[in-house]
Amino acid sequence: MTTSSILRKTILLFSITVICLQLSAQDFSLPKQYNGRRHRGFFLSMALGVNSTKMESDAKYYGLSTYKGIGGAFDLKIGGTLTENLILHATILSHGVTGPKVSSDEFNINDVKTDNDISLSEGMIGAGLTYYTGSNIFFSSSLGMGNFILENDKEDISISTDWGFSMQLKAGKEWWVGKKWGIGVAAYYHHTNGINQEGNIAEEKLSSHNFGIMFNATLNGRK
Template identity: 25%
Template sequence: MKNKLIALFILCVAVIANAQSVPTIGKSAPREHRGFYNSTSFGIAYNWFDNSLDDTDKYQNRQRHDVEIYEYNGYSFALGEFKFGVAIADLVAFHTVFNVGFFMGTVDYSNERYQEYCTEAGCVNMAQIDGIDDPTSNDAYNFRTYFGFGATFYPFRDKNSPMNGFFVGASLGYTLFVAVINGGNDSATGNGGFGFELEAGKEWWINDHYAIGFGVGFAHSSLVWETVKSHKSDNVLSLSFRMTRG
């Protein structure tokens, strides 16, 4: 009985000692993602959106549609993104996401005007040729921002593995943008919508608490303000260089 008690005591001491040697889930540890988490990145990006404005006047038996179509393509060399949150167990970080970018590119603009007459037999579209604007293409500058909440996963925890530091991330949030169009008469278009961001990349530790790396991302939003079905999306492809703490 005495030997069993001694063995049980030794086992308890070993378990307690081992527990003390392993960092807690949220406690900061060298070269591990635990506790406070902050990631800052800057990079280049390609943005394209299909935006529209459906200005419809409704009457008793007809509707007049005035649909403006904007198709934009642009590049940015100044896309910045900031993440703040908490990392758990050197495995996952939960964080807010905020990014902002200034894009330079071109926008194709067209305007469709027509009337829709409805009777008991159905509705008929009557195109109005007079006054329809010819399609144009002009330089445009787009200011875009995104705010959301997401998570970044670090699935390879073995510090000796060449895959250590590989990450994948995702977030859900809201996008806003305003594009200023240069032409005969300067004008602008803008919209907002709910969407998501996806990212994958690799980081390398440079000391006990900071890592540098790169990420490749894709973002998509479905626009919600007075759009038509065929033109209501915003998209971004990005390559960023990042510094992460925690």
């Protein structure tokens, strides 16, 4: 081995040693390669499922009426993370019942199923927070404004109520199916209340209690 070869190897070894000492002194660690499966950055959650509805209407003129039924539900959340696993998002929720069962004190009827031309739907627009645990269990709450729409296709009638306070509580579990996509199941409770046509002879106090089960699909971006 020549002197120049030995010198080159000595200089290389010395340089590597110095670099290692500097990294150690700075408590330096190389960044881990991003492999997805984290709740960071952009957030989009879409869900479809079934909903059990109970809506009460306490009207000055018609007394107490109750609408019940089971129908489809849709849930959309879009936003971004405040910190990893904690997400701030807008919430849009909608569900409806075709041919709901109606009870009325005024008309002395109890759980009478209406024609399928009659439908009752409820919606909410608001904002909320969703938190994921390390095992991908999530808890979500949203507050906003909600209203009801009663339609009679046979008579071509559509009645939309005033907007009132609305809220949703939701919890579930997801499993990763890709670097950014997760799918899972969730249960939720949705409540809306308010006063429609306040001060009018037809004024009614509205209140709903909804329970639903949904299949979730979530896209998780990255900062």
